[in-house]
Amino acid sequence: RKEVEQDPGPFNVPEGATVAFNCTYSNSASQSFFWYRQDCRKEPKLLMSVYSSGNEDGRFTAQLNRASQYISLLIRDSKLSDSATYLCVVNRETGGYNKLIFGAGTRLAVHP
């Protein structure tokens, strides 16, 4: 079983739609959590960190449920430019080093 699991999608949604992605992680020692965005044939870039109380950045809302070990990302009012793969990432410290564990990603395609 992968340490970080995501639905690969693709999620095909029209512009203006609200879409939600979920991610589960298996290691309860995980300390911090992120969503990265990766455009086609490009490098991953940090979209947002995920805080325990939940956090919002414009149209994007991230939630964390430590008890159930899942993380979610909600995108409101989808734009064509939101089309990308969204990577769920978990940070776990081991031996004094912060190890990032990446999910395989959920692909989002927003159409007119």
Added chain:
Amino acid sequence: NAGVTQTPKFRVLKTGQSMTLLCAQDMNHEYMYWYRQDPGMGLRLIHYSVGEGTTAKGEVPDGYNVSRLKKQNFLLGLESAAPSQTSVYFCASSPLGTGAYNEQFFGPGTRLTVL
């Protein structure tokens, strides 16, 4: 600032050939990493470095070697390439510290095909 750069961007090798991928960062970051990304899988850590002159194995180190002779550079070597090493390779860097919130900055990637 250029951030993290990688050379080359593309490369085709024959089985058994060797090559070195170069990563450079101008952000004065202590930590540097090499990942590979394959379809249907998350990025997997090959090797990493916590400072100049240090290297350590990651999740999938076999068949690769690394060197960090200068703080700004992290080299990934393939001594005898195999088709299983066909992948996209990403270099990343992050600032010093083991704080919980640790953004990594990625280079644009190197697409390697081994025939």
